[in-house]
Amino acid sequence: MKILSAEQIREADQYTIENEPIASIDLMERAVHEWVMEYVQSPYFDYHKPVVILCGPGNNGGDGLGIARSLKNFHKVAVYLLPSEKYSEDNLINQHRAREKGIEIIPIQKPEDIRVTSDTIIVDALYGSGLSRPLEGLAADVVRFINHLSNKKISVDIPSGMFADDNDHNNIETIVAADLTITFQFPKLSFLMMPTGPLAGELRIADIKLHHEFLRSVQTNHYLLEKKEVAKVYQPRNTWIHKGQAGRALLVGGIGHTSGAAILSATAALRAGVGLLYVACGSRATQALPFARPEAISFDLNEVNINDLISAVEPDAIAIGPGLGTSSAAAELLDQMLEFEIPTVLDADALNLIAQHHWQKRLGKQHLITPHPGEAARLFGNSKQMEFHRTLRAFVQSSGCTVVYKGKYSRIYTPEGNVYFNPTGNAGMATAGSGDVLTGILLALIAGGYSLEKAAKLGVYLHGLSGDIALKSRGSEEAVLASDLCEKLGNAFEELKKDVE
Numbered sequence: 001m002k003i004l005s006a007e008q009i010r011e012a013d014q015y016t017i018e019n020e021p022i023a024s025i026d027l028m029e030r031a032v033h034e035w036v037m038e039y040v041q042s043p044y045f046d047y048h049k050p051v052v053i054l055c056g057p058g059n060n061g062g063d064g065l066g067i068a069r070s071l072k073n074f075h076k077v078a079v080y081l082l083p084s085e086k087y088s089e090d091n092l093i094n095q096h097r098a099r100e101k102g103i104e105i106i107p108i109q110k111p112e113d114i115r116v117t118s119d120t121i122i123v124d125a126l127y128g129s130g131l132s133r134p135l136e137g138l139a140a141d142v143v144r145f146i147n148h149l150s151n152k153k154i155s156v157d158i159p160s161g162m163f164a165d166d167n168d169h170n171n172i173e174t175i176v177a178a179d180l181t182i183t184f185q186f187p188k189l190s191f192l193m194m195p196t197g198p199l200a201g202e203l204r205i206a207d208i209k210l211h212h213e214f215l216r217s218v219q220t221n222h223y224l225l226e227k228k229e230v231a232k233v234y235q236p237r238n239t240w241i242h243k244g245q246a247g248r249a250l251l252v253g254g255i256g257h258t259s260g261a262a263i264l265s266a267t268a269a270l271r272a273g274v275g276l277l278y279v280a281c282g283s284r285a286t287q288a289l290p291f292a293r294p295e296a297i298s299f300d301l302n303e304v305n306i307n308d309l310i311s312a313v314e315p316d317a318i319a320i321g322p323g324l325g326t327s328s329a330a331a332e333l334l335d336q337m338l339e340f341e342i343p344t345v346l347d348a349d350a351l352n353l354i355a356q357h358h359w360q361k362r363l364g365k366q367h368l369i370t371p372h373p374g375e376a377a378r379l380f381g382n383s384k385q386m387e388f389h390r391t392l393r394a395f396v397q398s399s400g401c402t403v404v405y406k407g408k409y410s411r412i413y414t415p416e417g418n419v420y421f422n423p424t425g426n427a428g429m430a431t432a433g434s435g436d437v438l439t440g441i442l443l444a445l446i447a448g449g450y451s452l453e454k455a456a457k458l459g460v461y462l463h464g465l466s467g468d469i470a471l472k473s474r475g476s477e478e479a480v481l482a483s484d485l486c487e488k489l490g491n492a493f494e495e496l497k498k499d500v501e
């Protein structure tokens with residue numbers, strides 16, 4: 001699914017109006033209808049509760065006025081309107097239509113004019129994608145006022161005060177903190193990033209059927225991964241395959257106290273279908289592995305030379321990092337391994353070592369790195385979200401490596417400059433070892449023949465899906481373990497395969 005900028009969204013609206021063709025006010029009616037359809041299907045809909053709709057001067061406010069007319073059929077509705085010298089044309093039409101339906105429109109002079117009871121649902125239609133500067137004055141006061149209320153808040157298109165794209169210079173306190181955002185046609189970039197993402201709350205997308213020609217041809221570098229697209233990446237296993245063809249993988253890590261990290265990665269790699277798995281690890285992990293994961297073949301890093309091991313094993317792919325530590329021996333090992341041409345996943349301490357030794361420039365097209373925000377900050381600096389995003393995207397384009405920036409909506413950056421956001425996964429995955437599991441999955445997929453980009457898309461999606469399945473079976477986020485992700489990986493493949501054509 002394409003993610004468009006605010007400018008492109010305006011163009012999409014305009015193109016639809018001119019080429020469908022449809023009058024602007026009728027497109028707004030369609031948006032209102034689709035928004036209400038999403039709302040009544042959401043868990044927030046309860047016709048016993050009164051609704052207060054806050055409207056601004058533009059078309060977002062116009063939507064709010066239309067929504068008021070529609071919700072009047074179910075709820076007790078009150079409409080409040082910000083004062084303005086220039087309401088948009090469609091806003092004025094909808095003010096008129098609302099009054100015709102007997103709806104009183106109450107002008108807001110001060111935030112306290114807005115009257116709610118404890119069960120009132122607040123619909124936020126103050127500002128949408130036409131926001132041109134951070135909110136101030138009365139609008140900002142209204143936002144702060146409602147943010148202090150414990151009432152459920154549902155935003156129309158965008159939480160008011162939030163820019164669709166770049167909020168680096170915005171004031172977070174003047175953005176509505178919504179429980180649910182029902183957005184039109186496209187997810188907005190700011191919903192998928194910190195610190196704005198949490199303010200959008202739960203997301204639902206209302207399909208307002210903008211012109212398919214425009215949607216097909218519009219150029220973007222930002223996408224939200226969808227199951228059916230990821231399913232196209234998946235290559236079903238050939239029934240005549242033998243283990244030598246299912247990928248030979250080498251995992252390096254698991255030294256001392258963090259032996260478990262290598263065991264988790266190894267388990268994940270095996271569950272993700274690798275044919276042969278070699279693990280080069282510390283003495284403790286070498287001893288534990290035959291019991292924990294008898295399918296893996298282990299080597300003690302104290303006893304083998306990495307170059308000899310590579311010659312003997314001839315891996316199709318390598319992963320280094322989980323539980324590696326940052327000792328000088330680990331640094332020396334990584335130093336040698338960064339010279340290899342073999343596709344390599346770099347995670348955890350491998351990334352910390354790269355940052356420590358300023359080896360970022362040694363990353364190239366054979367590398368897939370998987371930093372979480374802490375590791376990423378060590379590697380690429382600690383700038384604000386959009387600036388960081390631009391820095392990382394530029395680094396990936398110039399170095400040729402592929403990056404998975406982990407978190408909610410993990411992002412895949414490709415050397416072509418594309419960025420894919422992953423929708424699967426949940427807060428239960430914020431637990432020790434879940435990143436190690438991802439490393440193992442990626443290792444297996446790359447060893448099995450997927451390109452780095454395809455492995456990243458498929459691997460990150462399946463990893464999150466395993467987390468979602470684990471959450472269902474465990475019952476609550478708190479109880480999900482990284483090992484559960486390995487256990488449910490088969491079910492995640494099964495779920496994805498339902499969409500393979």
Ligand SMILES: NC(=O)C1=CN([C@@H]2O[C@H](COP(=O)(O)OP(=O)(O)OC[C@H]3O[C@@H](n4cnc5c(N)ncnc54)[C@H](OP(=O)(O)O)[C@@H]3O)[C@@H](O)[C@H]2O)[C@@H](O)CC1
Nearest residue numbers: 013028031058059060127128129130131132133134135157
């Ligand atoms: N047919 C369509 O196009 C469809 C559009 N749709 C809906 O329209 C929404 C976009 O509408 P929009 O472009 O009118 O922008 P909106 O966010 O309502 O506000 C603009 C007004 O606010 C003002 N303003 C801006 N920043 C400000 C600030 N900081 N403080 C104070 N004022 C500020 C700005 O004034 P100006 O910047 O010119 O000074 C202008 O007057 C979109 O999110 C969706 O909900 C759907 O119905 C689908 C069909």
Ligand SMILES: Nc1ncnc2c1ncn2[C@@H]1O[C@H](COP(=O)(O)OP(=O)(O)O)[C@@H](O)[C@H]1O
Nearest residue numbers: 372406407425426427429430432433434435436
């Ligand atoms: N709230 C969340 N929602 C979705 N995915 C999450 C969330 N928290 C963590 N994850 C996922 O879990 C993994 C955590 O990785 P990482 O921080 O490296 O863990 P560890 O170092 O303990 O192995 C990442 O893939 C991340 O995307």
Ligand SMILES: [K+]
Nearest residue numbers: 124127158160
């Ligand atoms: K809004």
